[in-house]
Each structure stands twice: as C-alpha cells, then as structure tokens.
Amino acid sequence: MxxxxxxxxxxxxTTEAKTALIRCAHLSVALSALVDVITVVDYVGxxxxxxxxxxDVLISRMEENARSALKDAIDELGLHGVFARxxxxxxxxxxxxxxxxxxxxxxxxxxxxxxxxxxxxWVGTRPLHIDLVERxxxxxxxxxxxx
Numbered sequence: 001m002x003x004x005x006x007x008x009x010x011x012x013x014t015t016e017a018k019t020a021l022i023r024c025a026h027l028s029v030a031l032s033a034l035v036d037v038i039t040v041v042d043y044v045g046x047x048x049x050x051x052x053x054x055x056d057v058l059i060s061r062m063e064e065n066a067r068s069a070l071k072d073a074i075d076e077l078g079l080h081g082v083f084a085r086x087x088x089x090x091x092x093x094x095x096x097x098x099x100x101x102x103x104x105x106x107x108x109x110x111x112x113x114x115x116x117x118x119x120x121x122w123v124g125t126r127p128l129h130i131d132l133v134e135r136x137x138x139x140x141x142x143x144x145x146x147x
Contacts, residue, residue: 005033013069016112025080
C-alpha cells in the first residue's frame with residue numbers, strides 16, 4: 001500500500017467493532033493511512049424484524065445511537081493519534097459498505113466479527129465479511145475477532 005492508503009472502518013459499537021477499531025488504529029499509523037469510519041442505520045431490516053411496526057421514535061433513536069457510536073469511534077481513534085472522518089450511512093450494511101468503498105476509494109476494509117458457535121452457526125444471517133468478500137473481489141478485508 002502506498003502512503004496515500006485509505007482505510008474504511010465499519011463500526012457499530014459492539015465488542016467486535018471496538019477490537020477492530022484498535023486494529024484499524026495500528027494499521028493507520030503503520031501505513032500512514034487515512035481513516036473513514038462508517039456506522040449503518042438499517043431501517044428496512046429492522047422494520048422487517050418488527051413486523052412492519054417501526055415507529056418514528058424508534059427510527060430517531062436508531063439514528064441517535066448510530067451518531068453516538070460514530071462519535072465514540074472517532075474520539076477513540078483520536079486517542080490513538082489517528083484523525084478520522086465519520087459517516088452515517090443508511091441501508092443494509094453490505095450495501096452501505098460497498099457504496100462507501102466506491103465513494104471514498106478505500107483500499108482496505110476493517111470490520112469486527114463474532115464467531116458463532118453451536119446452533120447459531122446454522123440459524124440467522126450470513127456474516128457480513130462473507131457478503132463483502134463476494135461483492136468486493138480483490139479488496140483487502142481485515143476481519144477482527146475479539147481475544
């Protein structure tokens with residue numbers, strides 16, 4: 001990677017995202033890379049999970065939570081000596097990340113991942129990094145799991 005590398009960090013405030021943030025900070029310093037942090041608000045997915053009963057109050061709360069998580073991430077990166085720009089994006093996470101990769105011309109994606117065990121491996125949605133690998137062939141994706 002050149003000195004003008006760009007890292008995109010997906011951050012949602014989870015333990016996995018916090019671990020990924022620390023890894024992103026180290027990568028940014030080592031590569032002299034610019035960092036963009038995104039949080040995603042997924043109205044459609046949440047509306048489907050609530051049976052179409054998503055209220056305006058809940059939508060506002062989702063946006064507030066995303067903005068708060070984004071601020072926390074940018075502040076934490078600042079403590080590690082990394083300046084980062086923040087973006088709140090709307091839609092399904094894989095779609096939003098793919099869109100932002102194109103807009104920001106990022107070279108590297110850093111995301112947190114929780115390893116599922118037992119029945120959880122067979123039930124639920126696919127891990128985000130699997131969707132991204134399929135969509136972004138040739139992109140470097142760093143998937144970080146907590147210790």
